[in-house]
Amino acid sequence: MFVSAEIIAVIASAIGTVLTIGAAMFAGFAWCVRRIDAVDTKLTARIDAVTAALTARIDVVAADTTELKISLARIEGPPRLLIATR
Template identity: 70%
Template sequence: MFVSAEILAIVLSAIGIVLSLGTSMFAGLAWVVRRIDSVEEKLTARIDAVDLRLSARIDALAAETTEVKIAVARLEGPPRHLYVSGR
């Protein structure tokens, strides 16, 4: 069987194009995944920092709320009983 040089050149160039496109797509996808991982690490660190500050503020607020409840209970005190002297 005889294959002309033009057909062989077309087949080889098609294989080359497919390989180069596949390689470039793989490299591009790898770059995107690496960038996403980088952003995710930065975002996780930022969220953790904000979470620590918010936790501290919530704990302080809970302590203040408890103190306010105690102060209100002291102000109200037990119900006062009114004793009326007998006539």
């Protein structure tokens, strides 16, 4: 069977085009994955920092609230029995 040079050239050109497009798509997808991983790392670090700061602030508020409750209990509590009132 005889195949002309033009047919071989068309087939080789089609294979080259498919391979080029496939390689470009693979490289683009790999770039997207790399960018997503970089953003994920930065976002995780940022969320951890915000969580730590928020936890510290909540702890401070909880300590202040506890001190406030104790102070109010002392002010509003029953009169002390050892102090003579007039």
